[in-house]
Amino acid sequence: MKNAIHPCLWFNGNAFEAAEFYCSVFSNSRISVNTPMVVNFELNGQKFMGLNGSVEFAFNEAVSFVVECDTQEEIDYFWSKLTAGGSESMCGWLKDKYGVSWQIVPSILGQLMTDTSRSQRVMQAFMQMKKFDIATLLKA
Structure with a gap:
């Protein structure tokens, strides 16, 4: 290309x-x-x-790579693999063992955040999370 x-x-x-x-x-x-x-x-x-x-x-958090995940199993997989030797942060952010920043996010997050009837509750829920928990977000 x-x-x-x-x-x-x-x-x-x-x-x-x-x-x-x-x-x-x-x-x-x-x-x-x-x-x-x-x-x-x-x-x-x-x-x-x-x-x-x-x-x-x-590396620093000014640049990060976003991995959209359809399932909790995918979130758990990428979180586990990429935090090994690295560090967890908040709201789906992590640093891998090389210092590269990643965001491991549920693909449904955008839809939940544009739903005005629940977006504030969803945001309050994920602001308390390190690794995203889809079930908790859906209950918010």
Whole structure:
């Protein structure tokens, strides 16, 4: 595709290790190029580049990747895999072991938040959560 856009992630010399990890978490994923400087990989068909940089730059929450999940089982799976060696935050946010920020969210969240009769209750419910709980959101 002409002028395709994809993220380049600056790793601390471990881009290939990170790419292997992400490919193990997401289905339909592969590493297409591995050189000493860069690793190109795809996660669910989305292209990424991993750069073997140094400690000069670090990831922060200004950029995060959103994973929409249809079921609680999917939320539990991605939460478990991506928090291993990383850290949990609030409202579906986490950092993986490489410091990359992720949002693991139920795909139904947008619909719940646009329902004016319940959006405030839904927001109050998820503001108390680390990992999203779909059943709790549906009860709100």
